[in-house]
Amino acid sequence: MLSDDDVKWLETPQPGWSALRLPHMILEDSFVSGDSSGRRLSLRFFRHDPDRSLRAKVIFGPGTQGPPGHAHGGSMAAVLDDAMGGAAWMQGHPVVAAELTARFKTMLPLGARCVVEAWVSAVDGRKVRVAGRLRQGDGDTVFAEGEALFITLDPKKFGVLTSEASRIFSELDEGTS
Numbered sequence: 001m002l003s004d005d006d007v008k009w010l011e012t013p014q015p016g017w018s019a020l021r022l023p024h025m026i027l028e029d030s031f032v033s034g035d036s037s038g039r040r041l042s043l044r045f046f047r048h049d050p051d052r053s054l055r056a057k058v059i060f061g062p063g064t065q066g067p068p069g070h071a072h073g074g075s076m077a078a079v080l081d082d083a084m085g086g087a088a089w090m091q092g093h094p095v096v097a098a099e100l101t102a103r104f105k106t107m108l109p110l111g112a113r114c115v116v117e118a119w120v121s122a123v124d125g126r127k128v129r130v131a132g133r134l135r136q137g138d139g140d141t142v143f144a145e146g147e148a149l150f151i152t153l154d155p156k157k158f159g160v161l162t163s164e165a166s167r168i169f170s171e172l173d174e175g176t177s
């Protein structure tokens with residue numbers, strides 16, 4: 001479903017980005033990144049090293065359709081939710097989403113190469129506020145923007161995920177130091 005060029009594009013970090021190698025147990029059944037067929041969502045996650053915010057490359061496949069030829073708003077909101085949650089995890093906050101706002105700005109053509117940017121904007125005790133943007137990969141068009149409130153949970157609730165997440169991010173630091 002994806003061309004070889006699309007796969008190569010998805011997997012190639014931009015300058016200043018490090019690839020996040022997420023374990024199979026996180027990815028395989030993930031609603032957002034668990035589809036390897038290319039029919040629905042195809043994503044790769046990265047860290048933007050200068051400010052440790054999150055980047056993702058994403059292609060919305062034909063199975064994400066809402067309006068004919070364009071992505072469903074729920075699929076864009078799900079991508080923003082995942083990326084914003086990932087941005088919080090990446091900064092050491094084991095969170096779940098409590099509230100999410102998405103603003104749909106421009107219809108997103110299926111198959112377009114897109115970039116997601118997500119960053120923690122404020123932390124107040126257990127409340128972690130995160131913002132995000134889904135834009136054209138090779139241009140300035142913004143398809144959607146998101147804001148969300150995430151709540152930090154006791155790391156024990158996530159079992160092995162919390163230690164896996166720390167391991168992934170410390171490996172990234174070793175690789176980029």
Ligand SMILES: CCCCC/C=C\C/C=C\C/C=C\C/C=C\CCCC(=O)SCCNC(=O)CCNC(=O)[C@H](O)C(C)(C)COP(=O)(O)OP(=O)(O)OC[C@H]1O[C@@H](n2cnc3c(N)ncnc32)[C@H](O)[C@@H]1OP(=O)(O)O
Pocket residue numbers: 020022026045081082083084085086087089090095096097098099126127149151153161165
């Ligand atoms: C998981 C992957 C890990 C690895 C990540 C690694 C790399 C990342 C890269 C890629 C991305 C991969 C994964 C991304 C990760 C996540 C993305 C998915 C995110 C989701 O999709 S996750 C599913 C949907 N999510 C839920 O299924 C939550 C259901 N819900 C609950 O589980 C509870 O509801 C909870 C825990 C939210 C709160 O419950 P609680 O009992 O612990 O705390 P409590 O209620 O006391 O609230 C404490 C303070 O938050 C305020 N507060 C609470 N809720 C609020 C609201 N809605 N609006 C405004 N304020 C709110 C209160 O007002 C109080 O404020 P105050 O202290 O000031 O009074």
